[in-house]
Amino acid sequence: MRSVSRRVLLRGGALGVAVAATAGCATGKPAPPAAERAVPPDPETVLLGELIADKERVVALYASATSERLTPFRRRHEAHLAELRRRLPPAAATGSAGSSPATGPSATPSGASSPTGDAARPQGPSLRSLRELERRAAALRVRQVERASPPLAQLIASIGACEAAHALALPRSS
Amino acid sequence: MRTREVAAGRRDERGLDVALAAEYAAVYAYGVIAARTTGGLRATTTAAYNAHRARRDRLRAMIVAAGGRPVEPEAAYELPVTPSTAAQAVELAVLVERGVTGAYLELAASPDTAVRTMAALAVQECVTRSYGLRPEIETFPGMPHGPGSAPPTGGATPGTSPGAPSGGSSGATPAVTPSATPSVTPAASP
Numbered sequence: 001m002r003s004v005s006r007r008v009l010l011r012g013g014a015l016g017v018a019v020a021a022t023a024g025c026a027t028g029k030p031a032p033p034a035a036e037r038a039v040p041p042d043p044e045t046v047l048l049g050e051l052i053a054d055k056e057r058v059v060a061l062y063a064s065a066t067s068e069r070l071t072p073f074r075r076r077h078e079a080h081l082a083e084l085r086r087r088l089p090p091a092a093a094t095g096s097a098g099s100s101p102a103t104g105p106s107a108t109p110s111g112a113s114s115p116t117g118d119a120a121r122p123q124g125p126s127l128r129s130l131r132e133l134e135r136r137a138a139a140l141r142v143r144q145v146e147r148a149s150p151p152l153a154q155l156i157a158s159i160g161a162c163e164a165a166h167a168l169a170l171p172r173s174s
Numbered sequence: 175m176r177t178r179e180v181a182a183g184r185r186d187e188r189g190l191d192v193a194l195a196a197e198y199a200a201v202y203a204y205g206v207i208a209a210r211t212t213g214g215l216r217a218t219t220t221a222a223y224n225a226h227r228a229r230r231d232r233l234r235a236m237i238v239a240a241g242g243r244p245v246e247p248e249a250a251y252e253l254p255v256t257p258s259t260a261a262q263a264v265e266l267a268v269l270v271e272r273g274v275t276g277a278y279l280e281l282a283a284s285p286d287t288a289v290r291t292m293a294a295l296a297v298q299e300c301v302t303r304s305y306g307l308r309p310e311i312e313t314f315p316g317m318p319h320g321p322g323s324a325p326p327t328g329g330a331t332p333g334t335s336p337g338a339p340s341g342g343s344s345g346a347t348p349a350v351t352p353s354a355t356p357s358v359t360p361a362a363s364p
Contacts, residue, residue: 076313150283157282157294161301161315
């Protein structure tokens with residue numbers, strides 16, 4: 001899945017505003033004040049959306065794994081996801097925040113595929129790719145704490161620690 | 175505005191002091207543990223001792239760089255157990271790591287982003303070190319109200335799902351304080 005940066009999104013938003021303004025001119029209706037049209041997204045909600053979208057992909061990836069030994073890993077990710085969703089403001093929870101574009105550690109099927117193990121087990125991710133995914137997720141959390149509110153920063157730090165332990169704990173062979 | 179900045183600075187200073195005190199206690203405890211273990215466990219706990227010393231020095235340097243005065247270590251600390259077996263050594267080491275994890279998680283809420291990232295990294299180090307000693311994984315390491323625990327008594331939203339850390343919506347969730355009662359406490363003065 002291709003990542004879409006916030007800048008691209010914002011640019012898209014600005015384009016939408018321009019189109020709306022043009023349409024307003026064409027129909028002769030006055031455009032709403034600029035302040036009403038371009039409300040910047042709440043950065044905390046944007047970050048939560050990124051985290052949630054990332055966790056959803058990781059949970060889906062673990063769900064596609066066949067080994068029962070991975071179930072506890074998936075459950076911990078599900079608990080992270082539930083807690084992140086709980087922290088979304090109600091308006092964002094019903095909107096699109098949970099499905100915002102990926103900026104996470106490439107938790108995509110292609111990112112999860114093993115360079116060597118795909119032919120043998122095409123239906124699920126390799127342990128090696130999951131380890132790499134967890135390692136990259138933990139590294140990303142260290143950067144994400146910078147732009148979170150204090151309580152969310154603590155949650156992200158805690159989740160990152162769990163992911164770092166996952167990277168260490170994932171079995172070396174299935 | 176100025177009042178808020180001062181308050182944030184004090185909170186940061188306190189968090190750094192708490193983490194430094196936890197590191198002093200960890201260095202003390204690992205000194206005892208490493209001296210009472212052998213073989214691979216001794217090597218592991220010696221490495222942990224060195225890692226905590228490095229973190230301690232880093233914290234002291236950060237406090238000094240910010241114009242503060244680091245707290246000093248206690249002369250001695252009370253250990254919950256003086257390890258005489260490998261199992262007791264591991265038990266104590268895991269307790270130590272949990273205590274330090276809690277201290278750094280508090281620091282992860284610092285207004286200073288450099289402090290935050292340092293704290294987030296330190297939390298990961300503590301948790302992975304603990305896993306190396308005892309292969310157990312918590313869903314929310316360092317959070318005071320982990321899986322199956324009672325809801326928090328202060329500043330929490332009731333009705334959270336089991337296993338969820340405390341707090342309400344993102345804007346109103348209070349920052350947590352260290353999860354563990356310090357396992358290694360300063361020894362009482364004679």
